[in-house]
Amino acid sequence: MLKYFTKRIIQVIPVLFLCSIIIFALIRLIPGNPALILAGADALPEQIEAVTKELGLDKPIISQYFIWISNILMGDFGNSVINGYPVFKLISLKFVATLELAISGLIISLLISFPLGILSAIKRNGIIEKFTTVFVALGQAIPTFWLGILLVLVFSIKLRWLPPSGRIEFAQNPELAFKLIILPAFTLGVYTASVLTRFLKTSVLEILSLDYVLTARAKGLSEWIVIIRHVIKNALIPFVTVLGIQFGAFLGGSVVTESIFDWPGLGRLMLQSIHTRDYPVLQGTILVVVFGFVIVNLLIDLLYSFLDPKIRY
């Protein structure tokens, strides 16, 4: 296992290196540059030139890339060209908020998808399955921004039960922090819950039709023991794969949810950096997100061996 883990970690290095080139190149392909933002809306040509030089954007692209990547290798993500903030500090601040939202969204999606996925597969043609079908269809069809706005209108503006937006640290005021995270986590969780429910239901149905389940039943095991011991555990492998992908996506920040609920996470940071062409922040953030995604996938791979003893690394 350790050997496999080390091998996978080593594999991450070329992946990240390749990603760094793609990220750098794609960002530079976007028209516009930060010098125009910094110089101001009515800047004179000589001002734009002076700021471009000050930011080092007059250097050839290749040398700009090597300066950036060599600094990264030395642990220096650089500073924002717009606000001078150290990029790593900025990412760390936003990452905490994103992680908080990602975990909460994931918990909500698990709380919904786990019972719905299993029960709808077991109780075929019942009210639960009908409800699940509608939920899955709606969950995937309803746009996140629409659901978010609707939740704010109902629970914040109409009923005044929950605050509409913002985030504070849990340590500062746990009750308010909890109230603040409910709506964004639910908005983020509903879509994932619908995806996970569909996967879990299909997976459970597939396993229910396998011979070893029939054998287990023939042995006289109660239906719940069959489900818990033999069905759920085996159905979890595809479920966990999708869960990992969704969690990785959450870590990249959900721009829409974060914007609607004024949640200061990575998604909004990236959006802001795109608007201002803040290259160091944008490059650094995407690189961190890619790294997070790769690590989550690695952890999911490792989890397979716990779920299925036949899988050995």
Add this chain to the structure above:
Amino acid sequence: MYKIIKILTILLSLFFVNNVSIAQNKGGTLTVGTTGDILNFDAFQLGFISYPNLHQCYDSLITYDSQLRILPRLATFWRVNDDGTELTFSLRRNVKWHNGREFVAADVVKNIEKALSPSGGHNVHGMVKKTMLGAEALDKYSVLIKFRAPTPNMFDIFNAMRMMAPESFDTLKNKCIGTGPFKLEEWIPGDQLVYTKNQDFWQPGRPLLDKVIFKPYSDLEALNSALETGLIGAAVAVPPKDYKRLKNSGIDILFGQTGALLYSITVNPPDPDQPEGPLSDKRVRQAICHSIDRDAIIDQALFGVGGATVVPFPTYSIAYFPEYANHYGFSLDKAARLLDSAGWKDSNGDGIREKNGKDLILNTITIQAYPETTDMAQIIKSDLNKIGVDVDIEPLDSATYGPRHLGTKATDGSAVFDLDVTFVGRQHLDPMGLFDNSPYRHFSSPIFPRDNFPDGYVNNLEKAGSTVDITERKKAFKKVQEIILDACVDIPISWKYTLFAKQNNVHDLGWTVNDEIKIENTWID
């Protein structure tokens, strides 16, 4: 007895009125929602989001009241020499920077040097480049500023130029040291900007609040919800589309200075090196001028929050001439006739006019961050379609809009669009302020990159900007407007009002003549 009761009633009411007027609560925190975050703390960057916000940290030498009278701030006295080329400021004594150091004349000199530098001057550089020679400290509290020629708009420059502590010039990206009513406590970009009361503020008893938090909202719906639920106490630059909704929710909406900002369309005549474009013909540009239905734009794109104008100056300006106020009426018939006379006709019956085998299609850029500019372009497109002109609309984000609007080295400084639905500012103070905006500039112009300005434009502007003789200036501005109207390269549409929103318990929220939110007198009950 009746008289005694009457006198008592009057005395009692006077007592209560007086009490009400002085019962301004001290302390408390005001959270102000904004539609975006500041870029940094450089006060010479007059961006539409940074500029109003930074007013809390920095102060200027002078300011204007709403009647455009000059009021003292960091300067208590000023004197202009006889020929209008020198300005001397006497500075307020015992003013402290936020780091505790005294504000002195040498600081003003350093700020002027920064403004004169192309890389450090940002938006202020364009204002001073052509006019200001430099500054010197006469003594600890007096500064002499020299200009190349008589500069009638010299006070506008010092109203816009906020004083930053020279020792903070290297750290302006994320720190501010000013002399303003509030000190920077913390800034987390994209999250919040926290200011605390400056205990050493030069104005006794001010500010009243302990803390002001600016919260940027990237989603306008989130800003509205925060206002409606009372999560924030005030908001700056509420979009016009939300005006009625917020008002109906019991939020107070206040209108900023009329004329401070102007929605306009810049028409880009092609580069003289490639003169075959449709907009090189004045008649085509005049046809566009006749196709602007300002009433429909204000009604549908600005939701009634606007004021139609054909000229770029408000009625209180010395450059306002009523005879031009109705110069271009909305007339699609007239526009169609002008296009016919220019040889643009729909000969193949596809609904689009053409000439020499080329369709009349106008590339129109708009500013994504201000969705109303795209809405305006849609209305213009619909009207132009009726007379056989197609419009291709491109909403651009700020970083993409910049190079198209200003041109780049690759385009030889030439702007890249046919029409640009934009907005400009500073025309409400001295009229020369309008000509600091790139579409109206008479030097380094992105729409006249080879200095191929219409005849008389530059001469008259130079005359208007270098004399203090009001009659001469009026004459020159009149001529410039005649040229602008005839050339049809800048089409004013409507005044852009900055909308300030506040809860009922927030009092004395003010704004400057440049629509900067003013919180030093604000209190909360």
